[in-house]
Amino acid sequence: MKIGIDISQIAYKGSGIASYTQNLVKSLLKIDKKNQYIFFASALRRRYEIEKFIKLFDVNGNYQFKLYPFPPKMMSYLWNKMHILPMEKFVGNTDVFHTSDWTEPPARALKVTTIHDLLIFSQPQYVNPSIVENQKAKLKWVTKETAIIITDSQSSKNDIIKYLKYPADRIKVVYLGIDKIFYPQSDDAIQKVKNKYKLNFDYLLFLGVNDKRKNWDLLIQAFSQVKTAGLKLVGISSFLSTYKFTDEKIKILQYVDLQDMPALYTGAKAFIYPSLYEGFGLPVLEAMASGVPVITSNRGSLKEIIGENGFVIDPYSTIDLVSTINQVIGLSSEERNNIIYKGIQHTKKFTWEKTASETLKIYESLI
Template identity: 35%
Template sequence: MIKIAYDITVLGQGYINAKAKTGVYRVVDSLLKQLLDRKDIEIDLVAYNSLNNIWDSVSTELFISNEAARIRKQYQSCHQSKLNLLNLYKVAVKSQKQFIKLSSQYLPVIYKPALALQIPFKLLGKFDIDFHFNSQANIYHSLFYALPSKDEINRISRILTIYDLIPVLDSKSFTTSICQKYDKMLQSIDTNQDWITCISQHTKNDFCNHTGMNPERVFVTPLAADTHFFPVENLDIIDNTLKKYQINNAPYLLSLCTLEPRKNLSFLIRCFTKIILDNPRIDLNLVLVGVSGWKNNDILKTAQENPILKNRIIFTGYIPDEDLSAIYSGATAFIYPSLYEGFGLPPLEAMQCGTPVITSNTSSFPEVVGDAGIMINPTDEDALCQAILTIIQDSQLRKTLSEKGRERAQQFSWAKCAEETVKVYQIAANCR
């Protein structure tokens, strides 16, 4: 039977810092749940990637111990402290988790110092920690980070999941650090021997064009919205959830994403402003859900430019999954004008909740949304304004898009994603 070393470093990071529970976290978590239920493969869980820092390893162990006891026996620890300092590292990681939680609730000013807490321990770990790949797996699957060298993992087959090529195609929208990590990830690939899974055909096309890798070694494994996203019809549940995040009871447009340039939120805010100025009697708010990313000053500046927008644009920050179905379901429409997406999970989640969707017509959106939403050029303000006004004013269109969206979302599932992923495992194992 094929045994997979499945890297869950991302889950450990999300355990320590809720802000790390972004799209990649969803993928690693949702795919893992499906793979663990299968009888045709075995899974070893590891936190062994090219970074090999003690902070991520300990974070992952704490995640396994505290939130994932059912999979504890599958976890293979990959580190050993020469100075017997593991308890010290655990205390430090737990302290950071508490500081981050405190910063999100009361003291935002301590967030960055809390993140910096790991720096001295990472440096100490370079001298103190030995990393050993203890798994007897046939295949190593990295879901995000650069692949470890072949010698480090006993020269077994390697698979890397690629989400998009955005830091390569649009480096100006990212920090230098992110671009460097992405370059390292691409450089870790042996295009002649490794295997790649991409989350959309569009991502596969971009990846093959950029790297020149043989398309026969690159596979598409489409994502899905989790089953806990569903239409919420109980208005009391929706109202209580909105109150929880200080969202008033006016009709609202919704967008959910990390606040960063690529998501094109400044464009959305300008369009929303134009609609409000041209239609002063419209009772409508804009709710933006998501953590702050990088280079987002323009987004905040645009939201503050016009006093008429005061209290009409609501930044909620991170919202946990258990509250998102109500937030999606309460929205008049979900707007996602991103300039580029490798897949685009939020529109699919919104459609599964029965919320009418407006997205860009670029990159992977046609694959995901199809004819179940309104697609616009993400640089055409008039087009987005008209699409929003049409949805607001046409109740029959909202009903039609809601029905089409739910039907479309049913075409995607994590079981299908797992099935396609296992096919790649089998091909990689048979080609050894």
């Protein structure tokens, strides 16, 4: 079987879409030596990120890369708006083609696409209007032409059924994997990272990207009511690093190296992720795998992903979050170790090899 995959989103280094695409490709090529793969990519100014990824692979293998210097706006216009130039013009004939989350080209091949979430319908106020417009144009063609939709969670599947009216039996839930760097770190590793980022205190950790959907304002309001002596709130956010917080118990790190994240997770008293909506919520699993109690939202996929292995709150309730923070801080050593153990065991279900294996079965089911 000849399988085509659009890997253009790898150009957006650091994004969840780039991580998904990179890990899916690496894992597919690791587990599947039988089928032939053709990887299409189109990028102009960010072309170097894709070139860097391609260099990770040997010249000889059951794959080939086809990289074109076309900007994403151009491809979006041609494929999502005009819907011209079939994918075969760029990659030749394939049996199955897996499109990206940004464009939906016409193709003679049976098409698969991944929808990570439908925030553009459920909470469009958090999405740039140009992204909403592009996504709706793409999804119009998905509903008409795509054989199978892959999505990250049952919660996202429910949204696809609700908003796109797509047949449930043609939507397949495939959970994402966790990078193997995330596991409980030693005391020495934790201290080294704390020294690097000047964290000489106990802390709660959160991630706050340039997105109010992450609900960092409610968290900061809740933390102001937590009275534990010496405890601070540490956030990782280039966006929030520009804010001038009057509360000295709040420290914002503009950037953290990926290799430092496991120790930063392990060293925290808790990881807090009160997002209003997620299609999956990978940071929750990364934190659990690193050995820290997790407090997260009961909205979107987060309650589904965490199961009974952490603490869920109403993301609109400051009182609920304050109470849960105090509950976690007050855990005995035995209770804390038990919830950490459960979390680590739970995260072992989420591997990129499993993601790739289930995705490959979907490709093969179409032929």
